[in-house]
Amino acid sequence: MKRFALNSATTKRWPLPELVAGCVDAGVPGVGLWREDLAAYGVDNAAALVREAGLAVTSLCRGGFFDAPGWLEENRRAIDEAAAVGAPVLVLVSGGLPAGSRDLDAARAHVGEAIGALVPHAQAAGVRLAVEPLHPMFCSDRCVVASLGQALDLADPYPPEAVGVVIDTYHLWWDDQVWTQIARAGRENRIACFQVADWVTPLPAGVLLGRGLPGTGCVELRRFREAVDAAGYAGPVEVEVFAEQVWARPGRAVLDEAIAGYLTHVA
């Protein structure tokens, strides 16, 4: 259990104080938080709550959305929040194409520039930026970064201690290049975060909330964990599942199933 972490999006409707108490009770050492958690309880309160419970904050979701007005200031705030809550990593989801645009190359180039614009602030705050490639089904409206290779290319101009990548099994499992790219990510010292969810079908409308808890789908989760380990990653393994039918259940029951799935299919 020492690497297991619960990403709070998995139990979206579990209030943070209950989530923290539940994690402590279940022997969970770390939690991945969302900015929404911090907004709901106040950054300092949330930070104190987690710290006093002895939990590590493994990551903060999320910055990015570089296609939105005010992205620079918003991302600086996200970096500050990550620092305040003790998260070593801020996950960046790039955003999609600007409204009406078909220029994917330009959108991707802008992401690279936006990351560069954030690096000094992130370094000063002691927060590592982590570029997350999302599944290509999100390419137009959520994240133009659609493969691990592409995320590594975007990170490449910046020091690895400032900019890493997120490896999320849900987004990357279909890619026949992913094993090569995980090895590359290790060599280049870029693996900042490892998240686990399973792929289940049919996908729901909008496709955002179609993930499965570990073991309920078709992803070779253990192979991913072994691959990131072989690439030199020894950090937390966050279970991060967005699914309406998971959110509808009691947080503790979901946590217990996430732990069981992790132990059986990932660890």
Place this chain on the structure above:
Amino acid sequence: MKRFALNSATTKRWPLPELVAGCVDAGVPGVGLWREDLAAYGVDNAAALVREAGLAVTSLCRGGFFDAPGWLEENRRAIDEAAAVGAPVLVLVSGGLPAGSRDLDAARAHVGEAIGALVPHAQAAGVRLAVEPLHPMFCSDRCVVASLGQALDLADPYPPEAVGVVIDTYHLWWDDQVWTQIARAGRENRIACFQVADWVTPLPAGVLLGRGLPGTGCVELRRFREAVDAAGYAGPVEVEVFAEQVWARPGRAVLDEAIAGYLTHVA
């Protein structure tokens, strides 16, 4: 208009005789057919109908689904039907993971072997097999071939006149490697079929029926057409859109909009 072709799936509820008459009236030179069209009218009747109207059959959809029982015989029948209807190309959609399996590498290896098993029959029938990579959102349940590079790797062991690939804008637009791979496909003489649809969101439940007519979405359609042309492809451009709201409209109205979108955004 000389390269435009209507794939009959775009006007799924337009009976074949009306579709053929509508295409002739609109000056459309070619149609891509489905095995369902042939089953509904009889292979010989359908072939005569199209031939007597002076239309070319640009492709037959589809073979593949190599995870299904009886796939070998079923695909031999599909090849025979393609030959009977005068389709130079049989589109292959590989099928997904076998039920309960997580072994994507094995499923992909089986696809390669299955293609090999079909090559002699296809060559004897004068039908070119065309491996179609589908969007990665279909990887588990419809097509384990998820990128153009992968399709080309699968085709590689076989002569290019026997096994080519399908380049479909809907499935490939997100891939930052696609331009390189289109050039490779040209060098390796593998471009057997070029299909056009646009990407629109939000995706519907099940994600199969979410395509847009050319110009309604965010894909750089002309860039794709120019890229396949630059790679040496001079064949038909099939408009192939699956969408409930398109199917609900009169066939002729959809055809006219497909032509207009093609002329404005592709040609």
